[in-house]
Amino acid sequence: MSVTAAQTTRTTRTTRAQWGPDFDLLARQDPELAGLLLAELDRQSAGLQLIAAENFTSPAVLAALGSPLANKYAEGYPGARHHGGCELVDLAERLAVERATALFGAQHANVQPHSGSSAVLAAYAALLRPGDTVLAMALPQGGHLTHGSPANFSGRWFDFVGYGVDRATGLIDYDRVADLAREHRPKAIVCGSISYPRHPDYAAFREIADDAGAYLIADAAHPIGLVAGGAAPSPVPYADVVCATTHKVLRGPRGGLILCGADLADRIDRAVFPFTQGGAQMHTIAAKAVAFAEASTPAFAAYAQQVVANARALAEGLAGEGLVVTTGSTDTHLITADVTPLGVDGRTARGRCAAARVVLDTCCLPHGPEPPAPPTGVRLGTAAVTTQGMREAEMPRIARLLAAALREEPAARAAASELAAEFPPYPKAHSG
Ligand SMILES: *Cc1c(COP(=O)(O)O)cnc(C)c1O
Numbered sequence: 225m226s227v228t229a230a231q232t233t234r235t236t237r238t239t240r241a242q243w244g245p246d247f248d249l250l251a252r253q254d255p256e257l258a259g260l261l262l263a264e265l266d267r268q269s270a271g272l273q274l275i276a277a278e279n280f281t282s283p284a285v286l287a288a289l290g291s292p293l294a295n296k297y298a299e300g301y302p303g304a305r306h307h308g309g310c311e312l313v314d315l316a317e318r319l320a321v322e323r324a325t326a327l328f329g330a331q332h333a334n335v336q337p338h339s340g341s342s343a344v345l346a347a348y349a350a351l352l353r354p355g356d357t358v359l360a361m362a363l364p365q366g367g368h369l370t371h372g373s374p375a376n377f378s379g380r381w382f383d384f385v386g387y388g389v390d391r392a393t394g395l396i397d398y399d400r401v402a403d404l405a406r407e408h409r410p411k412a413i414v415c416g417s418i419s420y421p422r423h424p425d426y427a428a429f430r431e432i433a434d435d436a437g438a439y440l441i442a443d444a445a446h447p448i449g450l451v452a453g454g455a456a457p458s459p460v461p462y463a464d465v466v467c468a469t470t471h472k473v474l475r476g477p478r479g480g481l482i483l484c485g486a487d488l489a490d491r492i493d494r495a496v497f498p499f500t501q502g503g504a505q506m507h508t509i510a511a512k513a514v515a516f517a518e519a520s521t522p523a524f525a526a527y528a529q530q531v532v533a534n535a536r537a538l539a540e541g542l543a544g545e546g547l548v549v550t551t552g553s554t555d556t557h558l559i560t561a562d563v564t565p566l567g568v569d570g571r572t573a574r575g576r577c578a579a580a581r582v583v584l585d586t587c588c589l590p591h592g593p594e595p596p597a598p599p600t601g602v603r604l605g606t607a608a609v610t611t612q613g614m615r616e617a618e619m620p621r622i623a624r625l626l627a628a629a630l631r632e633e634p635a636a637r638a639a640a641s642e643l644a645a646e647f648p649p650y651p652k653a654h655s656g
Contacts, residue, residue: 246290269649271581272622272640276419276446276558276605279475280612280649281511282518288511289477299503301493313506320509323516327452330460330483335512336496336504337480340445340469344370345377346482347465350495351439352411354381359404359438360414361396362386365590368418368443385410389420389590394551396420398428405436415459416443416467419587419603421535421554423447426462439464447556448481449473449607452519453528456556464488473531473557473607475524476515477508527610531557534606537616541623550589550601557605560587566630570599573630577602580629580636581644582622612647 251258268280293313299306302314302321317335324333337343352358358378360371365388369376372384385408387401405413413433415424426442433440442459448468450456459466466483470476484492497504518524532555539553539561548562563573570586577584587603588595606614609622621643628636 265650269644270641271583271644273608274582274584274604274606274622276585276603276607277469277472278605279449279472279607281471281475281477281515283650284518285475285477285511285514288514289507291507291510293510294505294507296506297503298506299497301497307503313509316506316510316513317504320513320516323513323520324481324483327516327520328448328458328460328466328483330466331486332484332489332492334482334484334492334496335479335509336501337467337482338501338505338508339478340368340443340467340480341370342496342501343445343467343469343480343482344368344441344443346492346495346500347441347467348378348382348412349499350488350491351441351465352382355383356411357383357385357408358412358414359385359387359401359408359410359436361417361420362388364588364592364594365389366417366419367414368416368445371414371416371443391591394590395422396424398425398432401429402432402435405432405438409436410438412439412441414441414443415463416441416445418446419550419558419560421551421556421558421560423457423555424459426457426459430462442466443468445469446472446558449475449519450528450531450556452516453525453531455525455528455532465492470512470515473528473605474515474519475607475611476519477511479505479508479512481512530615531606531610533616534610534614534619535559537619538604538606538622541620542626544620545623545627547602547627557607557610558603559605560589560601560603562589562592562600563602563630564600566627568630570601572598573602576632577626577629579632580625581640582626582629582636608649609647612644612649614643614647618643618647 296313297307298310298313302317320335321333361367370378372379390397415429440463442463444459447456450473451458468481471478482492535554535557539549539559543549546565550560574586584602584604586599587601588599589601592600625636625639
């Protein structure tokens with residue numbers, strides 16, 4: 225991809241206002257790389273970002289990420305580091321931990337995992353031994369790679385048994401989960417998914433885990449932002465360990481988070497460092513602290529409610545356009561839908577949407593055709609468009625232009641650009 229000088233000049237003016245003078249410095253020193261960053265900002269602003277795991281983080285979070293905390297080595301935990309000079313980053317990490325425990329009502333938080341996958345790795349490392357049996361959502365039904373994929377450490381090191389959703393309703397079959405738990409006596413049960421559009425019944429999972437003598441690990445990477453805003457039930461009172469990301473609906477920096485009770489705090493901390501990670505990324509931890517503070521505000525609660533209202537409105541609009549929405553609607557930010565009634569498979573759908581600047585993912589639907597047959601579904605979410613300020617009124621517009629894109633109507637691209645232009649992700653000037 226080539227970035228023209230014209231593109232760079234066009235966006236530099238707005239970007240200076242948004243991200244401060246440091247960006248000008250980068251543009252002068254390394255125009256080639258700066259041009260790529262600006263082109264990416266243009267790409268994110270010029271279309272609709274409907275990838276369910278994405279969002280627009282705030283300028284304050286971006287500022288913390290670009291701060292001198294990026295320079296600091298800090299292996300260990302506040303007050304017990306393997307490096308000198310950690311007095312101030314210790315305070316930053318303590319702030320992040322205090323804010324996370326207060327936000328989620330958890331006894332303990334570890335804010336160091338580099339990603340959601342690293343958080344899950346640490347949870348397994350804390351509770352399991354290689355070869356242990358784990359019961360988790362099967363990958364073709366919506367499980368994450370860390371829930372037993374043979375291509376991932378989880379599938380290599382543990383013996384995963386998969387549960388799924390009911391063929392008719394698309395809902396988790398809790399009787400089947402209970403049967404599998406009785407049959408396989410897993411050491412841990414994982415609840416959480418990359419595509420399940422409804423709230424897991426955490427109390428039911430707790431009961432099944434107790435009956436089986438298993439730990440309950442909630443992988444709430446997707447819904448944790450809704451939990452923070454009071455728009456989804458919390459797994460914290462039920463799960464032994466809650467794993468999460470900070471960059472999805474929660475809208476913080478890219479990273480992971482683990483919540484647990486005081487009884488498991490030491491094991492979780494040792495599983496993160498030194499067992500699976502090295503030095504903490506203090507700039508990211510500072511940015512997590514900023515995001516946790518943002519997420520504790522009434523404005524964030526309103527955003528979280530709006531994310532769900534928007535997803536329901538969008539699901540209704542898509543159903544009206546002939547897509548078959550999994551479970552009929554959604555409780556969360558996330559929608560999956562079968563696009564084959566419109567005469568396309570999931571990959572063709574993603575390509576046609578991309579051509580119209582509507583960015584979304586393909587999705588293997590539960591009980592759909594097995595690979596190598598192409599996926600039949602798409603997966604999308606409303607977190608990013610809600611952060612941009614879109615509300616229920618905009619959702620039928622998105623549904624119409626998305627369906628137009630699937631029909632390869634040329635007007636779809638202009639409609640997407642027009643809607644995106646009405647809701648710039650970084651509208652305000654933050655410095656002169
Ligand atoms: C996103 C996600 C993860 C992994 O997060 P990364 O930061 O990409 O490693 C893990 N589990 C679930 C259920 C997820 O949705």
